[in-house]
Amino acid sequence: MTSMLLQYDDLMNPVLQSLKELGGSGNNEEINSKVIEIAHVPSEQLDILHNPVKGGMTEIEYRLMWTRTYLKKYGVIENSTRGIWALTSKGSAIHKIDEKEVVKVVRELMKKEKKTSTEEEPNKEVEWQEELLGVIHNMSAAGFERLAQRLLRESGFIHVEVTGRTGDGGIDGQGILRLGGLISFNVIFQCKKWKNAVGANNIRDFRGAMVGRADKGLFITMGTFTKDAIKEATRDGAPAIDLVDGDQLVEKLKQLSLGVITMKIEIEQVLIDHEWYANI
Numbered sequence: 667m668t669s670m671l672l673q674y675d676d677l678m679n680p681v682l683q684s685l686k687e688l689g690g691s692g693n694n695e696e697i698n699s700k701v702i703e704i705a706h707v708p709s710e711q712l713d714i715l716h717n718p719v720k721g722g723m724t725e726i727e728y729r730l731m732w733t734r735t736y737l738k739k740y741g742v743i744e745n746s747t748r749g750i751w752a753l754t755s756k757g758s759a760i761h762k763i764d765e766k767e768v769v770k771v772v773r774e775l776m777k778k779e780k781k782t783s784t785e786e787e788p789n790k791e792v793e794w795q796e797e798l799l800g801v802i803h804n805m806s807a808a809g810f811e812r813l814a815q816r817l818l819r820e821s822g823f824i825h826v827e828v829t830g831r832t833g834d835g836g837i838d839g840q841g842i843l844r845l846g847g848l849i850s851f852n853v854i855f856q857c858k859k860w861k862n863a864v865g866a867n868n869i870r871d872f873r874g875a876m877v878g879r880a881d882k883g884l885f886i887t888m889g890t891f892t893k894d895a896i897k898e899a900t901r902d903g904a905p906a907i908d909l910v911d912g913d914q915l916v917e918k919l920k921q922l923s924l925g926v927i928t929m930k931i932e933i934e935q936v937l938i939d940h941e942w943y944a945n946i
Contacts, residue, residue, distance in 0.1 A: 674732040682763065684700035694727075698727060715863075740768045798926065810888075812828065818855070818884075824841065825841055826842075827840055855884040860888065864892065865894065866892065866895045869899050886915065888915060
């Protein structure tokens with residue numbers, strides 16, 4: 667029997683504690699992993715998808731997104747344009763917060779804000795992410811491979827080829843990653859246009875196919891990876907495999923402006939100076 671999922675407010679103090687343990691800052695992946703450890707989130711809950719139909723982020727990732735938004739509006743954490751979250755001076759000074767107070771204060775703030783005045787509102791983020799994942803899901807398998815090829819090229823890979831064919835051990839392509847013009851790595855990649863989670867067995871099969879053929883492996887999916895798959899990808903004594911899930915994929919596509927257009931909307935706010943009129 668699956669235990670009750672933690673709510674976003676239950677995760678507020680674990681998020682604060684995770685940032686303190688991470689040295690005051692961290693990205694989403696680092697924070698999520700640390701929170702799961704601190705809050706003892708049961709393993710069977712980690713693979714539950716927020717939207718089983720469209721795939722993408724897990725339910726715990728979705729709730730943690732809301733948690734970070736509430737804590738940001740409350741003033742205890744902040745985030746940079748590069749997606750790094752950090753404790754504010756207020757957040758660094760406190761050991762524990764009252765979750766009910768945070769919810770009350772932030773909800774009052776939200777009532778006063780116009781719906782179009784912030785790009786940090788979680789449901790806005792989820793809307794474009796889920797829309798893009800839906801578009802990718804409707805692509806053909808060959809189209810998804812070409813998308814991965816373009817993504818790698820835009821990310822600095824050279825000689826990127828799509829080589830996927832029957833009997834090739836699941837390998838869909840290869841490329842060379844050159845660092846600083848001095849060091850090069852031969853990378854083999856696999857693309858899975860799956861909505862569900864990729865398991866540890868898929869990672870093991872991919873590693874078996876890449877051994878002796880590349881320096882590194884890259885596994886790209888529009889879905890998620892199970893906890894065991896993540897462990898398998900970085901298992902001691904085995905060639906490391908880098909993982910890119912659906913959330914990371916759409917964020918990278920947005921960052922590189924590949925089929926994603928980001929527009930900043932300026933909102934005019936008019937304030938009345940009552941004192942000025944009173945002194946006429």
